Ligand code: FES
């Protein structure tokens with residue numbers, strides 16, 4: 001059975017017809033064409049599919065689209081609308097991106113972290129991003145990029 | 158090519174694909190689509206080993222939206238595996254591992270394809286399951302490939318038959334005499350499980366066939382030219398009727414070097430006349446795609462009382478799974494890495510790949526090496542401990558140096574092992590007294606190759622003076638192409654790397670490259686790019702010299718200007734030359750590079766596809782751990798890698814290769830293991846197959862050592878694979894230092910350490 005759903009994504013309003021039980025990730029990628037959000041495990045283990053719901057990071061692969069109605073959804077495409085978000089700039093500049101498949105999930109999660117804690121320490125960054133897997137970088141440069149983005153943020157975000 | 162490096166080299170410039178990747182605009186294989194595209198899905202065997210009695214696709218075909226269902230009968234003669242062609246595209250008369258494809262479906266939707274797969278009815282008659290190498294080698298073992306002798310085999314490979322895929326051996330010097338006379342002989346056995354590349358993007362491809370029968374494949378792949386050859390070999394399609402375009406690649410690590418999803422897409426596209434996409438789920442990745450081989454490693458080492466290594470005998474039995482994939486090549490790497498970077502008077506090593514009823518194994522970053530090095534470097538620490546010699550001094554005493562011979566007699570040049578040992582030991586404060594109760598430090602040393610083989614490139618100058626690098630090399634995430642080769646090429650052209658455009662990895666538009674494998678891209682594709690830039694520049698200088706009335710040899714190019722070396726007033730802008738050149742239809746520089754093979758003593762090896770390490774490089778890993786005596790839990794407090802990279806082209810991405818490799822190696826050391834029961838994978842997901850996260854690993858401290866090579870760009874050596882090799886032994890040695898108990902099986906889980914604390918061992 002399909003239902004019409006009204007979703008607010010990156011400040012835009014969308015009406016989609018989604019199967020009951022459709023996951024938000026599939027609706028974003030397949031119905032709205034927002035393919036920046038990635039799937040790597042489809043069971044809430046890797047964080048590749050991270051989006052923000054009312055500013056909080058969630059794994060969209062295990063989050064029903066229907067749960068998101070009436071909430072504010074932010075995807076990687078919505079992060080950098082006034083020029084790239086400082087986190088995105090820092091990731092690109094500081095080697096936090098290799099294959100980049102984990103990157104949308106990381107930058108979204110890191111942006112949420114900086115929103116609630118503008119100057120996190122290394123331990124806080126490690127803890128906040130421990131739910132996101134990266135198979136390429138070994139994480140050094142990801143931590144460095146989030147630290148740098150925090151330092152560059154004032155009045156920029 | 159040790160010409161002076163341009164000023165772009167040695168700087169951490171940004172990568173050309175960085176912007177698209179951070180904003181989510183970069184298009185990966187999973188994102189690609191074609192108009193009118195169908196979805197494919199494979200029906201897979203639930204049995205590890207069984208005869209197929211019948212296959213009935215009637216119910217599957219009746220699912221609405223299903224366009225075609227193919228079985229083994231439709232794919233007769235389509236055999237995969239590059240070196241021993243033993244793998245039917247779809248099983249015909251028997252299945253040899255759980256998850257082996259028995260039917261391929263194309264349907265309008267993924268849901269319909271999946272539903273149809275569940276309705277493919279196959280009648281099986283189970284056969285005895287070979288679930289380990291030991292069982293495979295038993296005298297009365299069921300032979301997994303009864304027809305093994307009839308398979309096509311590439312040259313060099315030695316196949317004794319039965320369940321042995323291939324056998325390589327190394328013999329140098331008189332091991333028997335040395336073992337006879339040695340003061341000490343040490344013998345140990347080590348076990349290493351299969352581990353998976355686990356690239357976050359799995360295998361995914363699209364194929365489309367045009368009216369003339371030309372096949373176009375889009376694939377998340379590391380080696381488009383190899384894939385084109387594989388497709389031609391497997392499906393008997395002429396090479397010239399195949400085009401492979403690489404999409405964005407969400408990680409490879411060796412897992413995307415061979416044909417995978419592509420041939421299925423092609424046969425389904427041929428049947429339906431529609432583009433077909435096949436994407437493996439995470440579970441399919443984990444149960445049915447080519448992981449790193451597990452291994453049993455036995456070694457005996459003869460040592461003099463002063464710690465001088467004399468001779469080594471070694472045996473590695475690698476578990477190849479049900480198909481050969483890359484194992485016939487990998488066994489030869491075992492010969493070189495079990496010897497390690499040490500001086501030996503004699504060596505006798507045998508490495509084999511063995512068939513079992515598990516998914517066929519393939520290449521994973523430094524294939525074959527971590528298994529061997531875990532054994533060799535762990536045993537070195539046992540030797541040091543029992544002879545009362547410091548493990549660092551034992552290694553320094555035996556380390557290869559310039560002019561020494563490698564295990565197969567290659568002459569070693571630009572050797573940097575001692576430098577890396579000293580750098581890593583200094584950084585970890587090796588000599589500072591014992592870290593305390595249940596704390597320990599460990600070391601391991603590695604050496605690795607920079608694979609040769611051809612690379613070609615074009616550098617094109619467009620009408621407005623824009624430069625475009627056209628390379629067959631593939632960017633799989635390392636930055637080797639979009640940072641390193643781009644920097645090299647831009648430097649040679651005297652422009653900012655950000656202004657260079659790149660076209661890459663498309664057999665339809667780019668020249669040949671041997672692929673993103675063997676740590677070769679920066680070195681080999683870099684050399685090709687230099688040659689192409691040189692060629693373009695000489696054409697531009699000819700045009701400019703005629704215009705300026707001087708000799709071409711008197712010109713140089715930088716910052717968009719061509720100038721006379723002695724008279725800077727005499728100059729032309731690149732865009733002026735472009736306009737002049739444009740009247741001749743534009744300019745194209747061409748460059749190819751292929752290093753001559755590294756000489757070695759060919760008589761010392763048999764059955765070895767790889768007999769020497771090309772441009773070898775060296776590394777030392779050092780770490781510090783603490784062990785919880787109550788739980789056995791190991792905490793990695795510090796981790797240091799000192800690795801020789803020859804010449805740093807981009808410090809940030811160079812370090813990124815080292816840190817990324819080290820963390821994958823830490824995963825192998827501490828967490829990762831494909832757990833099998835009766836051939837079935839028990840942990841086919843990221844919940845149960847644990848990858849290292851930010852909470853598991855410390856900041857990786859890297860030291861880039863620069864001992865230039867003779868032939869890499871400005872002295873560069875390969876970087877990508879080496880750092881994955883060292884961690885299991887370094888961590889096992891640190892745990893042993895902490896607890897006094899050896900670790901001889903990976904991964905080093907809390908449970909295993911806890912058990913070792915209660916088992917026999919020596920007090921620390
Ligand atoms: S894809 Fe959602 S957590 Fe992995």
Ligand code: FES
Pocket residue numbers: 096097098099100101102103133134135136137357407408634
């Ligand atoms: S950059 Fe490849 S998974 Fe993180």
